[in-house]
Amino acid sequence: VTTPLLDRKLVFVTGKGGVGKTTVAAALALLASQQGRRTLVGEVDAKGNLADFYEVPPTSFQAREVAPNLFAMSMHTEESLKEYLRLQLKVPFVARMGPLARTFDFVAQAAPGVKEVLIIGKFLWEVRERHYDLVVVDGAATGHAVALLAAPQGIRDLVKVGLVREQTGWMLDILGDPAQTGAVIVASPEEMPVNETIELAGRITAETNVNLACVIVNRVLPELFGRGEEEVFDRICQPANAERLAAAAGGPTTAVLDGAHLAVTLRRTRAGHLARLRGGLVEGTELLYVPELFTRHHGVRATQLVADALSQELGY
Amino acid sequence: MARRSAPVTIEQLLAAKEIVIHCGSGGVGKTTTAAAAAAEAAIHLGGKVLVLTVDPAKRLANALGLEAFGNVETQVPEAAFKAAGVAPRGQLWAAMLDTKQSWDDLIRRHAPDPATRDAILRNPLYQSLMGRFVQSHDYIAMERLYDIHSSGRYDLIVVDTPPTRNAIDFLEAPAHMADFFSSRFLRWLTVPARSRVLNFASKPFYTVADRILGSQFLEDIAEFFLLFQSMHDGFVDRARAVTHVLSDRRTTFVVVSTLESAPVREAEFFIRELDRRDLHLGAVVLNKVLPEFLRDRPSTAVANRLCHDGPKLAAALKGVGDAKQVARVLKEVGESFINFQVVAEREAEARAELAASPEVIATVPYFDADIFDLAGLIRLGDRLWR
Numbered sequence: 077v078t079t080p081l082l083d084r085k086l087v088f089v090t091g092k093g094g095v096g097k098t099t100v101a102a103a104l105a106l107l108a109s110q111q112g113r114r115t116l117v118g119e120v121d122a123k124g125n126l127a128d129f130y131e132v133p134p135t136s137f138q139a140r141e142v143a144p145n146l147f148a149m150s151m152h153t154e155e156s157l158k159e160y161l162r163l164q165l166k167v168p169f170v171a172r173m174g175p176l177a178r179t180f181d182f183v184a185q186a187a188p189g190v191k192e193v194l195i196i197g198k199f200l201w202e203v204r205e206r207h208y209d210l211v212v213v214d215g216a217a218t219g220h221a222v223a224l225l226a227a228p229q230g231i232r233d234l235v236k237v238g239l240v241r242e243q244t245g246w247m248l249d250i251l252g253d254p255a256q257t258g259a260v261i262v263a264s265p266e267e268m269p270v271n272e273t274i275e276l277a278g279r280i281t282a283e284t285n286v287n288l289a290c291v292i293v294n295r296v297l298p299e300l301f302g303r304g305e306e307e308v309f310d311r312i313c314q315p316a317n318a319e320r321l322a323a324a325a326g327g328p329t330t331a332v333l334d335g336a337h338l339a340v341t342l343r344r345t346r347a348g349h350l351a352r353l354r355g356g357l358v359e360g361t362e363l364l365y366v367p368e369l370f371t372r373h374h375g376v377r378a379t380q381l382v383a384d385a386l387s388q389e390l391g392y
Numbered sequence: 393m394a395r396r397s398a399p400v401t402i403e404q405l406l407a408a409k410e411i412v413i414h415c416g417s418g419g420v421g422k423t424t425t426a427a428a429a430a431a432e433a434a435i436h437l438g439g440k441v442l443v444l445t446v447d448p449a450k451r452l453a454n455a456l457g458l459e460a461f462g463n464v465e466t467q468v469p470e471a472a473f474k475a476a477g478v479a480p481r482g483q484l485w486a487a488m489l490d491t492k493q494s495w496d497d498l499i500r501r502h503a504p505d506p507a508t509r510d511a512i513l514r515n516p517l518y519q520s521l522m523g524r525f526v527q528s529h530d531y532i533a534m535e536r537l538y539d540i541h542s543s544g545r546y547d548l549i550v551v552d553t554p555p556t557r558n559a560i561d562f563l564e565a566p567a568h569m570a571d572f573f574s575s576r577f578l579r580w581l582t583v584p585a586r587s588r589v590l591n592f593a594s595k596p597f598y599t600v601a602d603r604i605l606g607s608q609f610l611e612d613i614a615e616f617f618l619l620f621q622s623m624h625d626g627f628v629d630r631a632r633a634v635t636h637v638l639s640d641r642r643t644t645f646v647v648v649s650t651l652e653s654a655p656v657r658e659a660e661f662f663i664r665e666l667d668r669r670d671l672h673l674g675a676v677v678l679n680k681v682l683p684e685f686l687r688d689r690p691s692t693a694v695a696n697r698l699c700h701d702g703p704k705l706a707a708a709l710k711g712v713g714d715a716k717q718v719a720r721v722l723k724e725v726g727e728s729f730i731n732f733q734v735v736a737e738r739e740a741e742a743r744a745e746l747a748a749s750p751e752v753i754a755t756v757p758y759f760d761a762d763i764f765d766l767a768g769l770i771r772l773g774d775r776l777w778r
Contacts, residue, residue, distance in 0.1 A: 093418025094655060125654070217418065234517075238606030269419065300724050308713040308721045317712055321722075324708035325698065331691035332698065335729040338683070342758070370731035372738070374653065 079255045081289050081390060082108045085203045086250065088213045088286065090221035091262030092272045096294040096382075100262045100366070101214035102129035103382035109146035110383070111392070113209040116202055118149045120195055120216045120224070126150065131375040147208070156194045160201075189234065192227030193244070200247045203256065221276070225251065225259065225284040251286050258289030263353060265293060265346035274356035281358070290362040292386070293350065297343040297368050300336065309336065364389040402754055402776050405674045406433045406548060409644045411541060411637070412674065414552045416648035417658040421679040422552045424452060424763060425648050425756070428773035430550040431484055431766065435473075436777070438481035439547030442540065446489045446533060446552055455765045456486040463490040465540075468766070476767035485546070494532045502626040508619055517616040530565035531631075538634040563638065563669065570631035644674035649746070651681055651739035656746060675752035677776065678743065682758055686736035691729065698726030 081087060082104070089101040098119070105117035116139055119126040127134045132142045137156070139149040202211050215221045228247040235241045251257050259280050263273040273291060280288050301309060311317060313333050322329045354363065366385045371378060406412060406429065414426040423445050430443035442465060443456070453459050456468055465487040473480050496513060503509030512518050530553075537551055602610065620627075637643060645666055649659035659676065666673045685691070698705065702719030712718050747753065754776050763769055 235609040305721050311712045324705050325694045327694040331685040331688045332729045336725040339728045370734045
């Protein structure tokens with residue numbers, strides 16, 4: 077029996093750039109908070125635009141309540157390191173450790189996995205300390221996401237002794253428990269995002285111990301015509317009929333009919349990619365669908381629309 | 393200020409430059425746009441044109457004949473052009489960037505002796521660093537570009553950039569790599585391996601670092617960097633040369649974007665950064681743009697009537713089908729138009745914001761099917777070219 081997505085403690089959202097990864101992360105967190113869960117949403121990319129999705133001032137390392145039950149933050153590795161040294165390793169004099177932090181930043185660049193462990197470790201720590209019911213991570217794009225999720229194991233393999241190694245144990249316990257942690261890949265029904273999603277799903281399973289909770293397909297176009305209706309549409313488009321329609325409607329019909337053609341072909345192309353996605357994922361992988369939003373809205377109202385769609389898909 | 397020139401066509405731009413770097417956020421069609429531009433250049437301008445791509449979709453790779461060759465530069469066969477119904481004046485070559493392979497080649501070139509070379513290539517830190525260190529992709533892409541350009545084998549090289557979150561990262565990669573190897577911290581880090589006697593300045597660092605990371609790990613790192621230090625001068629000189637090529641007058645940048653809000657913001661950011669760095673912005677390409685007819689005002693009124701007067705209009709269409717079904721279809725058609733109009737209006741606003749930059753703006757429409765062969769690529773390229 078799999079744990080429902082929002083009943084987990086850590087939901088790590090990833091996906092190719094441009095598919096709506098942050099939108100989905102923001103909406104999942106909003107939905108959870110509206111269901112009464114004390115929720116933290118954190119973006120890995122400090123230069124990200126998570127705040128725009130709630131229409132609040134830019135996020136920082138210190139989590140801030142942006143809506144009832146909903147707290148938002150953005151990652152900052154140096155801040156994370158300082159907090160880690162202060163709270164977990166009990167290294168004193170943090171205030172005077174500017175140069176040390178810089179040095180560590182360098183080690184983090186040089187030694188693979190150190191920077192990643194500081195990032196994922198911060199979120200895992202929030203889970204362990206039970207500060208929130210749910211932590212949603214707006215994770216990095218595809219390649220870096222695997223590096224983040226695999227970091228604790230990678231560090232464990234590279235570092236044989238020391239405090240950092242000791243810390244990886246509890247991290248792996250949380251990451252590897254499907255009742256607590258789930259990865260979510262956001263995709264859009266287009267060629268490259270589908271390719272990357274299939275590849276990423278395989279890599280998450282092969283290279284990390286994290287459970288792939290589901291794939292969320294964003295921007296799914298609605299089916300325009302039902303059974304037999306496309307034939308009717310084709311007949312309407314015949315020049316003589318189109319002219320009759322134009323006369324009855326009192327205006328030009330070319331653009332409107334061309335627009336419907338475009339909608340049908342776009343939908344058909346995307347349906348092909350969707351089918352490829354379904355075929356390329358391990359059987360049993362759950363797929364959720366978020367429709368294309370034809371809306372003027374940006375910001376929190378658009379986020380709410382996606383949250384509503386997800387709520388339905390999750391069966392609430 | 394970026395060096396701006398009088399507006400030209402993409403054709404004139406490609407004719408005047410030797411390196412054209414496509415950049416923009418992920419998912420906007422950088423790779424396809426770069427490939428299409430290169431194909432057009434080979435067709436119309438002649439000479440040897442190379443498209444250096446990072447992560448092509450399988451079908452695009454197939455279209456370019458890259459499937460079997462990967463990292464090796466390969467000529468797109470004449471037969472492929474013939475099948476597409478064109479006779480190119482020049483040659484189109486294509487190569488894919490294999491990060492690991494390119495790094496290994498680089499090590500082989502810079503290692504002072506075979507023993508060091510083998511020690512580095514075998515070092516687990518090296519393997520994991522090149523595989524996971526995100527910036528290593530950025531650096532190697534620019535490095536490979538430099539290498540190919542300085543070989544003089546091509547008249548024009550069209551590149552697409554790695555899919556980084558911040559499209560600007562790859563611009564900084566060469567300088568970053570040079571800093572990395574010149575760093576004071578690197579010298580610090582390699583101290584324990586060279587001498588067991590720590591100096592006063594570095595002792596507190598090692599005390600804490602040792603507690604946190606363990607001394608074995610620190611020694612592993614130190615050994616790795618000692619090996620790398622032997623290539624220091626070669627690497628730093630090279631990184632400088634790579635940086636230099638980016639700002640050369642023969643190099644230009646093409647910013648690719650869709651008209652969705654996030655990519656547009658990133659495109660604006662990128663244009664500002666090019667400006668700040670005095671790099672040449674050649675063109676802005678707007679990809680997957682919805683057709684203009686969706687914004688036609690008189691059609692909006694018609695669409696509204698289709699939504700609300702379905703039964704009445706269906707009566708005027710006797711013989712087309714069951715009246716109820718016809719009314720339903722008309723309603724769907726009307727609603728769909730209104731929906732797509734919302735998106736088209738949003739795109740028009742985004743376009744107006746981007747239009748503030750005076751460079752060539754080329755618009756590529758939403759194609760109804762994916763590009764899977766050279767003919768499709770050329771069809772897209774033709775839209776760019778005009």
